[in-house]
Amino acid sequence: MGRTRPKIKSEMRSQIPAYYSKLRPFQKLFRTGNPILTYHKLGARPARVRLKGLYVNQPLFRRQLKELRAAGYTSGSLEGAAGPVAQAQIVITFDDGYVNVLHHGLAPLAENGFRAVQFIVANLLGKTNEWDVAMGEASEPMMDAAQVREWLAAGHEIGSHTLNHPHLTRISSSEAAEEITSSRKKLEDLFGRPVHHFCYPYGDWNEAIHDLVREAGYTTASTTDPGVNTAANSPFALKRFTARYPSRNLKAIWARIRER
Secondary structure, three states, X not given: OOOOXXXXXXXXXXXXXXXXXXXXXXXXXXXXXXXEEEEOEEOOOOOXXXXXXXXXXXXXXXXXXHHHHHOOOEEOOOOOOOOOOOOOEEEEEEEEOEHHHHHHHHHHHHHOOOOEEEEEOHHHOOOEOHHHHOOOOOOOEEOXXXXXXXXXXXXXXXXXOOOOOOOHHHOOHHHHHHHHHHHHHHHHHHHOOOOOEEEOHHHOOOHHHHHHHHHOOOOEEEOOOOOOEOOOOOOOOEOOEEEOOOOOOHHHHHHHHHHO
16 A cells, blocks of 8 residues: 555645746745755657656756756755755755766756755666656666766765665565665665665655665655655655646646736
């Protein structure tokens, strides 16, 4: 059985934008907590893509970072996310470890003075997004060990995204513990540095999985639940906003027209 979503009053839920495209709709909300953004893939979308929103092209990524920098934002830490509100700090994360993040992300991040955390699927270094391809998604290459070292040398961090990217609540407790614990050890052994951060694949977790991550020695774990973080949050249930291109639905178009 999957995790239970936190209870959020319906009126509060309706006020939280589903996705992050630009800062303006989030300005007030970001002042109430510690925000985390998550990306997956950077660059142009190839053919046969099912989940188009997981791609952000480089010009948009650069604009998003430039806007945050112009507003005074600097890089925060995942360790500090579930703590006192640190004004004008934001954490940037990437899930999965795609090569296109290395190719299209390093320059915009450096230009705007941001650091980022890349959550790596430890058994798929140098391979492809096998879990997505099995469901009909377009194949994308994953960073190999040398490319991860390039990412680290640029001043960024890595965390664990398990060994194989499973739904952790759909496998046995012993299998989940193996995915959580062994992925950390494999990354630490390979790259010679401690791995403090974990990310739940698919945002799939429950209290038992939460406890396994804590017991494995991680400092934080990130979810896909939208919202900002405060000292009231568990560091093993960090909320994040998914960044993507602006929605093209009529409601969003009308809102943009009214902003002009």
